[in-house]
Amino acid sequence: MEVETIQLTTHNGVGWLKLNRPEKLNALNETLLREMKTAIDTFEQDDAVRVIVLVGEGRAFSSGQDLTIESDADYGEYLEDVYHPLVRALFSSRKPLIAGIHGVVAGAGLSLALAADVRIVAKSTKFSSAFIKIGLVADAGGPYHLRRLMRDDLALDWLWSGSTIDSEAARTFGLVTELVEDAMYTERLTSYAEILAAKSPVAVQGMKALMRAASFEDGLNEEIEWQRKCGDTDVHRQAMQAFLMK
Ligand code: T3D
Numbered sequence: 001m002e003v004e005t006i007q008l009t010t011h012n013g014v015g016w017l018k019l020n021r022p023e024k025l026n027a028l029n030e031t032l033l034r035e036m037k038t039a040i041d042t043f044e045q046d047d048a049v050r051v052i053v054l055v056g057e058g059r060a061f062s063s064g065q066d067l068t069i070e071s072d073a074d075y076g077e078y079l080e081d082v083y084h085p086l087v088r089a090l091f092s093s094r095k096p097l098i099a100g101i102h103g104v105v106a107g108a109g110l111s112l113a114l115a116a117d118v119r120i121v122a123k124s125t126k127f128s129s130a131f132i133k134i135g136l137v138a139d140a141g142g143p144y145h146l147r148r149l150m151r152d153d154l155a156l157d158w159l160w161s162g163s164t165i166d167s168e169a170a171r172t173f174g175l176v177t178e179l180v181e182d183a184m185y186t187e188r189l190t191s192y193a194e195i196l197a198a199k200s201p202v203a204v205q206g207m208k209a210l211m212r213a214a215s216f217e218d219g220l221n222e223e224i225e226w227q228r229k230c231g232d233t234d235v236h237r238q239a240m241q242a243f244l245m246k
Contacts (some may be wrong), residue, residue, distance in 0.1 A: 005032035013197030015049035022058025027066035028108055030082050044093055050197040052094055055100040064107025064130055087141040090115040094205050096196055100189040108129045111142030118177035120192055122185035127170045132162040150174045164173040200235040
C-alpha cells in the first residue's frame with residue numbers, strides 16, 4: 001500500500017501503524033485519516049498481523065486535527081466522511097489494538113488513542129482535551145470512549161476545562177493501561193505487543209469479543225461459540241498435553 005503520512009511495518013505478528021507527520025506533531029489531515037483507515041482494514045485482513053499498534057513518529061503521538069487547514073467544509077460532513085469510517089474501523093477491529101502514546105496527545109488524536117483496547121504510555125506524556133479551546137465539542141468517538149473509561153462528571157469537567165493533564169492524572173482517570181519510564185517505553189511497548197501476538201489468536205480475539213457482549217445473555221451465548229473454537233486449536237491441545245505429561 002502506497003502511503004504518504006503513515007508508516008506501516010509488520011514484525012513478529014505485530015502490525016505497526018505509525019503516524020508520520022512529525023513536523024506537525026502528527027496533526028491529523030484528511031490524507032492521514034484516510035490512509036489510517038485503509039491500513040487498519042489491510043491489517044485486519046492479514047493473518048500475519050495478530051496485534052495492531054498505533055504510534056506516532058517524532059516527539060508526539062498526535063496534536064489532534066490539523067489546525068492549519070483552511071476549509072469552508074461542513075464540519076458534520078467532514079466527520080461523517082473522513083473521521084467516522086476510521087473511528088468505526090478502529091472500534092470494530094477484531095484484533096487487539098494497542099495505542100503507544102508518548103509526548104503529546106490532543107483533541108482528535110486523543111479520541112483515536114482512546115479507541116484502542118489498551119494504552120501503553122510514556123511517563124512524560126501530556127494529555128490535552130483541547131477541543132473546547134477552539135470552541136468545538138469533543139468528537140471522533142472520544143466522548144463515547146471517555147464515558148466507558150472514566151467517571152462522567154470528571155470527563156465533563158475535563159472536557160469543559162480544555163486543560164492538559166500529565167500521565168499520572170490520566171492514569172487516575174483510567175485512561176492509561178500501563179505507565180512506563182520514558183527510557184523503557186519503546187522496549188516495553190514492543191514486548192507487550194509481541195508477547196500478546198505470540199498467544200492463541202483465537203483466544204485473544206475471543207476475549208476481546210466477549211468483553212464487548214451487549215448483554216449478560218449475549219455474553220453466555222457468545223462464550224459457547226468462542227470456547228468451542230478455542231477447544232479446537234492446536235495451542236489448546238498442546239497445552240493440555242503438556243500439563244498431563246508433567
Ligand atoms: O474535524 C473535526 O471535527 C475534528 C476536530 C478535531 C478538533 C481537535 O483535534 S482539537 C485539538 C487541536 N489541537 C490542538 O489544539 C493542539 C495544537 N498544538 C499545540 O497546542 C502545541 O503544538 C502542542 C502543545 C501540542 C505542542 O507544543 P510545542 O511547543 O511542543 O510544539 P509546537 O512548536 O507548538 O509545534 C511544533 C510544530 O507542529 C509547529 O509547527 P512549526 O511552527 O514548527 O511549523 C506547530 O504549528 C505544529 N502543530 C502542532 N499542533 C498542530 C500543528 N500544526 C497543525 N495542527 C496542529 N494541531
